[in-house]
Amino acid sequence: MTMMWIQILLVVGVILAGIFLARPARGDSHLALRRLFMLLFVIVAVVSIMVPQWLTWLANLVGVGRGADLLLYALVLAFLVTVATSYRHNVATNRKLTLLAREITLARAAAEDAGRGDAA
Amino acid sequence: MQPPSQQTTADPKRHAPDTWVVVPLFNESTVIGEVVRGLLRSFDHVVCIDDGSTDGSAEVALRAGARVLHHPINLGQGAALQTGFSYVATKPEARFVVTFDADGQHRIEDALGMLDLAKSEDAAIVFGSRFLDTRTDPGVLKRIILKTAVSVTNLTTGLRLTDAHNGLRVIRSDAVERIHLDQDRMAHATEIVLKLGRTGLPWREYPVELLYTDYSKAKGQSVLNSVNILVDLLVR
Numbered sequence: 479m480t481m482m483w484i485q486i487l488l489v490v491g492v493i494l495a496g497i498f499l500a501r502p503a504r505g506d507s508h509l510a511l512r513r514l515f516m517l518l519f520v521i522v523a524v525v526s527i528m529v530p531q532w533l534t535w536l537a538n539l540v541g542v543g544r545g546a547d548l549l550l551y552a553l554v555l556a557f558l559v560t561v562a563t564s565y566r567h568n569v570a571t572n573r574k575l576t577l578l579a580r581e582i583t584l585a586r587a588a589a590e591d592a593g594r595g596d597a598a
Numbered sequence: 599m600q601p602p603s604q605q606t607t608a609d610p611k612r613h614a615p616d617t618w619v620v621v622p623l624f625n626e627s628t629v630i631g632e633v634v635r636g637l638l639r640s641f642d643h644v645v646c647i648d649d650g651s652t653d654g655s656a657e658v659a660l661r662a663g664a665r666v667l668h669h670p671i672n673l674g675q676g677a678a679l680q681t682g683f684s685y686v687a688t689k690p691e692a693r694f695v696v697t698f699d700a701d702g703q704h705r706i707e708d709a710l711g712m713l714d715l716a717k718s719e720d721a722a723i724v725f726g727s728r729f730l731d732t733r734t735d736p737g738v739l740k741r742i743i744l745k746t747a748v749s750v751t752n753l754t755t756g757l758r759l760t761d762a763h764n765g766l767r768v769i770r771s772d773a774v775e776r777i778h779l780d781q782d783r784m785a786h787a788t789e790i791v792l793k794l795g796r797t798g799l800p801w802r803e804y805p806v807e808l809l810y811t812d813y814s815k816a817k818g819q820s821v822l823n824s825v826n827i828l829v830d831l832l833v834r
Contacts, residue, residue: 576673576782580681583647587667587685 482541484551491555495562512563519556610706613713614642616693620682622675623666624649626700627658633702634662640706643692645685647678655700676786680779687775695774699765708806712768715804722773722799725759725791726766730805743824747788754831755792759803763787766806773799784823785830 526533526545533545542548619637623630623646630646637644644664648656650672660666667685669678679697686692694716696709704726712724728734729744736744744763751762767790777793779786794801 572782573780575671576677579670579673580677580684582670583667583681584684584688588688 484540484542484548487540488551488555492558495555495558515559608714610640610710611642613694613710614640616691617641617696617713618643618645618682618686618689618692618694619696619698619709620679620686621646621659621664621698621700622649622678622682623647623651623655623659623700624672624675624678625651625653625655627651627653627655629702630655630700631658631662633698633700634659634664636706637698638663640710641696643689645682646700647682647685649673649675649678674782674786675784676779676789677782679786679790683774683777683779686771692771694771695769697765697767697769702811703809704766705807705809708766708804709768712766712804712806715802716768716770719802720800721802722770722797723794723801724768725761725801725803726764726806727759727761727803728764728806728808729760730803733805733807734810736808736810747824747827750828750831751788751791754788755795757791757795757801759791761803762791764806764808769794770799773797781830783826783830785827788827788831 526549530545533548535545537543537545537548540548542551619641621630621633621637621644626633634644634646646656646659646664646666647669648659648666649669656666656668667681669681682697683695686695694713696713698704698709708726712726715721716724728736729748744761747762748759752758763784764787773794776797776799777790779789779793781789
């Protein structure tokens with residue numbers, strides 16, 4: 479069985495999403511990538527609306543029958559990336575929340591200790 | 599790594615002045631009072647980190663005589679341990695930290711024995727292990743899960759432990775200061791081994807018995823939670 483182009487592209491896309499998920503979070507480059515991705519998304523969307531045949535042409539190029547199918551595949555991939563990014567974002571937010579809560583706990587404890595002449 | 603048995607008749611308060619016992623506490627109101635009172639018979643400094651309990655555990659621990667710190671929200675056992683470590687780090691008299699579970703499954707004699715070992719052999723870290731002898735019988739399924747956890751821990755940390763996820767540990771203050779736990783939930787048990795191992799400080803294992811009461815069995819780790827631990831460790 480010969481691999482179709484779309485299969486290769488999708489598998490690579492899924493693996494990239496996985497790597498992206500496992501990579502340690504980096505603020506700035508992460509944000510830049512997301513903005514570039516958004517820009518690309520807007521351009522592709524506009525072109526697809528203006529020239530609908532273009533999507534089918536692109537689909538045929540990578541071995542998919544219809545443009546609508548290609549759109550679905552792209553949507554699945556985009557969903558996966560969204561899940562990955564929101565998970566990472568969640569982890570980072572929880573980290574901050576933990577540090578904040580710990581600071582509050584320790585500040586309160588220090589105040590109590592000072593109040594009772596430091597007896598643990 | 600044999601248990602030093604000659605100390606059994608020694609003074610139970612021999613480690614009281616320089617040891618802080620850190621007890622992560624979350625909804626254990628029925629047993630925490632007895633655990634704290636038991637600990638205070640051997641230790642002067644018992645710190646419970648109340649991790650947002652909703653059943654009045656904090657009040658019970660306080661009345662039993664523990665120093666109680668309050669997390670404003672529930673963060674998880676790993677986060678509670680780290681809060682305890684950070685708190686003890688502010689105490690210049692503290693030479694050792696004992697981590698002790700709130701559900702009453704650890705024996706205080708084991709903690710004292712581990713401190714004896716740490717002091718006599720100048721070990722910075724003593725891990726309690728229930729698998730060094732045959733006193734503890736966790737049951738077949740739990741044994742499989744725990745042994746898998748040990749394998750994963752050993753694989754990721756490079757240490758050769760016989761038990762992971764044992765809440766009883768003795769950690770010298772210099773080792774405590776060199777680690778910071780980022781795993782808020784149960785994966786901290788592997789993380790703490792990993793980070794303590796990275797300090798390169800001398801460590802030992804000590805045979806302990808876990809008291810599997812009906813209470814601790816009912817509260818214990820579910821099989822599904824081991825999936826969470828694995829994912830927490832692999833996906834950061």
